[in-house]
Amino acid sequence: MEIAVCRAADVAPLDEFIGSPGAASSHARRFARQQAGGGTYLVAWIDGRPVGHGEVIWDGCAVPEVRAALPGCPELNGLGVWPPRLRSRGIGGALIRRAEELARERGRTFLGLGVAANNPRAAALYARLGYLPLTDYVDCWSYEDSDGVIRECVDPCTFLTKELPSGPLDVKRS
Numbered sequence: 340m341e342i343a344v345c346r347a348a349d350v351a352p353l354d355e356f357i358g359s360p361g362a363a364s365s366h367a368r369r370f371a372r373q374q375a376g377g378g379t380y381l382v383a384w385i386d387g388r389p390v391g392h393g394e395v396i397w398d399g400c401a402v403p404e405v406r407a408a409l410p411g412c413p414e415l416n417g418l419g420v421w422p423p424r425l426r427s428r429g430i431g432g433a434l435i436r437r438a439e440e441l442a443r444e445r446g447r448t449f450l451g452l453g454v455a456a457n458n459p460r461a462a463a464l465y466a467r468l469g470y471l472p473l474t475d476y477v478d479c480w481s482y483e484d485s486d487g488v489i490r491e492c493v494d495p496c497t498f499l500t501k502e503l504p505s506g507p508l509d510v511k512r513s
């Protein structure tokens with residue numbers, strides 16, 4: 340398994356293998372934010388096929404109460420491993436660790452991520468990796484379904500943060 344920063348040519352295979360339901364590709368949106376300097380979109384690959392992704396948004400979570408609780412904390416957003424049979428093999432954890440390395444390389448001292456109240460397995464993984472609750476918030480988001488209808492979602496969530504170690508990086512990548 341390899342993890343690499345998304346390139347323009349990766350958007351099509353991401354859409355093919357980990358497609359978003361609607362016309363508006365979330366991969367294209369995340370890649371565009373990366374090109375504008377606002378994010379870094381990490382993609383996990385096995386045998387030339389994308390199997391996971393996660394985006395570090397450098398400006399942090401858009402929700403005001405999260406921003407107020409820890410100003411300037413970058414957010415790891417859109418973490419996922421697909422197809423589901425590839426979960427529980429360390430891909431998600433590896434994406435998180437790579438995001439932490441990126442944040443440290445930029446001199447950031449925290450990384451945060453939001454987890455929905457109905458996602459206890461993901462919450463267990465984040466707790467295991469050292470993420471602690473910062474604040475509860477309500478995530479309001481929308482997506483376009485396969486009929487082109489915009490669906491609005493409201494999820495109670497907790498924003499978790501981890502203080503990153505300072506000092507030189509000792510990165511061993513396989």
Ligand SMILES: CC(C)(COP(=O)(O)OP(=O)(O)OC[C@H]1O[C@@H](n2cnc3c(N)ncnc32)[C@H](O)[C@@H]1OP(=O)(O)O)[C@@H](O)C(=O)NCCC(=O)NCCS
Pocket residue numbers: 418419420421425426427428429430431432433453454455458459460461462463464
């Ligand atoms: C959460 C997720 C990214 C973790 O990736 P992963 O590759 O399974 O993570 P790892 O293999 O490094 O760690 C596995 C742990 O993740 C957690 N986990 C969360 N959701 C899981 C799922 N649906 N299946 C398997 N493990 C899951 C468990 O704690 C698991 O521990 P276990 O192996 O002891 O059961 C992945 O399971 C996923 O894509 N879930 C669906 C989308 C999602 O919930 N994204 C997170 C939004 S906050």
